[in-house]
Amino acid sequence: MTTPDSHARTTATPTATPIDREVDAVVIGSGPNGLVAANLLADAGWQVLVLEEQPRIGGAVASDGDVHEGYIHDTFSSFYPLAVASPTIRALGLEQHGLRWTSAPAAFGSPFASGDWALVHPDRDATADSLDKLCPGDGDAWLRMCRDWDAIGEQVIAALLTPFPPVRAGAAALARLPRVGGLDFVREMIAPMREVADRRFRGEAARMLLAANSAHADISMDGVGSTVMGWLLAMIGQDLGYPVPVGGAGAFASSMARRLESAGGRIVTDCRVTRVVVDAGRAVAVRTGAGEEVRVRQAVVADVSAPALYADLLAERDVPARIRRHLERFTWDYATIKVDWALSAPVPWATAPVLAPGTVHVAETIDELAVQGTQIAAGLVPSDPFLIVGQMAAADPTRAPADAESLWAYTHLPHDVRGDAGPDAISGRWDHDENERMADRMQMRIEKYAPGLSDRILSRRVLGPREMQARDANLVNGALNGGTANLHQQLVLRPVPGLGRAETPIKGLYLGSASAHPGGGVHGACGSNAARAALGHARLRRLVGAPRRVMDELRSGR
Template identity: 35%
Template structure:
């Protein structure tokens, strides 16, 4: 299948992009808007990578196959400049960004409204405000720093200092002493668990302060109609600027591509080794081979009849729900998983999209999206584990399930080769590897091969749907290969 405006024009492309996940599409948008002839190649029959939505069980009910909630999409400088709304994409926010039920007592709720969150956290309300309010006030600067190439010095030191103090307190052993109540402690620990690694850690602390404060600023939204809406908007912009997208066209060797001045690969380091083979210098190839991948996600897609019957009424307004118990239980479970052992009570994320986007429900039928953190490469069907975790906090959920589909950790890589061993973050998130993804180089996007760039989530700023890795790699290629310098994003 081929779509686009330059098919049959006879001209060789200026640039080629391998992969149409959010970063590949962002790279394509950036290159095409700069006036280049661009072609994108996608192995699957549809574009999107982690932004695909499909009707798995019912033709009227769409399920988000990978990413469902997009806090980084709402905050991303690239997507803000692209202006999703102007391209027909509406980001919807639930009143409660995320919630966290506990074994005893009420669930902890992170309302979009910071004051409401503070009021609900009782004795820890003031501590939550001290943590989050300055971050919300400086959210633009915080996001710009986190979603940079992690090489460019910040324009001011206030933001790094603001973050360093909070990461030290919430990303080290000090984290165990920051809150007096289980509600606040678990609420932040659930966000830190998005780091998919041992807890506490500086990398997880950074994720906690970044994602945590976004709940009270740009939010944790869903795209109306499903995540595919974001991919479709980016792809439409590429073709509107003359780009060509080839789907169902796997690339197994760089020599299969048309001759172009720049090639940008939205692939994992393992994929780059397969594409470039022995042509890569030995030292760089060794660094790619040593690149570490993290734990896996075991996903379950449900078709259900009615909303998730959460026992705590507050969770019924939550866009995302974190399951995993108290802070101590989360720390123990995530650390065990990072060591390659299955936790008896793993961290589980649950999204009932129709809470935020009622249009996702049809005649009472609606999708429920859930996954558990499991060891890297885990081959076991974890449907019962995930269902039992939800049932503990939503009695009767099991009775609402009309159909389900499981994707094991091991199966993810077959769906998307970037998810090596089921690692949907395209690489373990540690402090060192976050700074030096995928290799120790000043320009993390440029490879030693002339004109070849890496633009996947294995490059800074890392995982999530923000497009910045693709955008920043494209900027690097434009500067070096074409002498084109773009204005900085706002």
């Protein structure tokens, strides 16, 4: 079953009319960051053209009906707590352009072999009660964490989602620090997740509610900086749930596209940009794969990965040697494999959770998460992969026929496979056979907690690292964060040391993808930072240009 405009727009046919010859701004790529940037530029009255390589819009925010008739599957991302918490995306008012959010009964949870579930209920007291039943004291510890969130959560989000350094938002967060324990809180946020989870909680259920969210990024459980992501996602989940767009992720992208078009912007699909043309240190045009050139009066925003921008789209002579040197050390986040299933009935969990969670984390201990991280770091395909699982019909019944389930799971892999920690001798070719063997391994992981799952499978689709990248060039081997989230490539070091902002060494060219600060996830901040930088520079040029124009007019006697 599909709902109107669920994924139809994201499978749009190529635009037949010729592309514009000159515009104020070209946005390369229609991922969420590209579409946010395009919207903000169009709001400022700029003539904006988005050029998208794929036949559909949305980048990693897309859905399709390819797995099984009557089912909608999100091709990549699914849950958008960061979008709902993002001031930029909230301010777009996408609900007026057709976007409707919905949520599963529980935001997220983890099953245990004992039959217990760790679950985030919509009501924090209910979460606390359920944790207390599993391990007395953990409920209070959860509520203490929620109180910290109440005191400083909004300010932390604002500081993370604004350009680096976050002067005003950072000051607001600093002012709140005394309420949450001052520097102890700062220390906790950058401390390794294992230490924080062990100190805050006594039971594995509460620990996993926190730690499994850290494992969405590629930071080791024992690594510096692993706590902040887990805390943020867990607390947003408790506060706002893990919302999904009614009808599929594509409906989210479509609403951004509709908003853009109503503001006068234009999107052309099936149009790969192959070159950013630079003249006298300024981006002046882009060239497409078909050989067309579009001149830009103001700016180019690149919603492409940092390596793609600096190594492919720009001519070597236009990239400072320093940047090229740094790029050699650019680190991708983990590779990814994703499996989609169309199920004839809901997942047959051995013990049904009291509320169905939209997101299910499959791993029982921090040790399991740590082992998976170590295996990947050693180039090994994980033996017992940590799975992030989406029960999409539980969150949004329009995704599948009544009483059925549209299920997916993904897990991470090394980019360069040196061996298989599991029994299948997967070599890293990631051809059909290896994809299927890995998908079997993932399926068996779920089946351990949901015996009989296989009997309910109507269809299965496997998107290995190559298939991901073929559908979105930014997802190199399926890397979903535009580069590692580890501290050595964050803040002023993202994407390479010394850049840290959307500005590039080329005037009028801005990096607006997840490769830029603050990184992966659908929050639109990278796109918004790029658009605001472009608008700010244009204002500055006008201000500087005005006296010059007056002088020129005086000189010429006009």
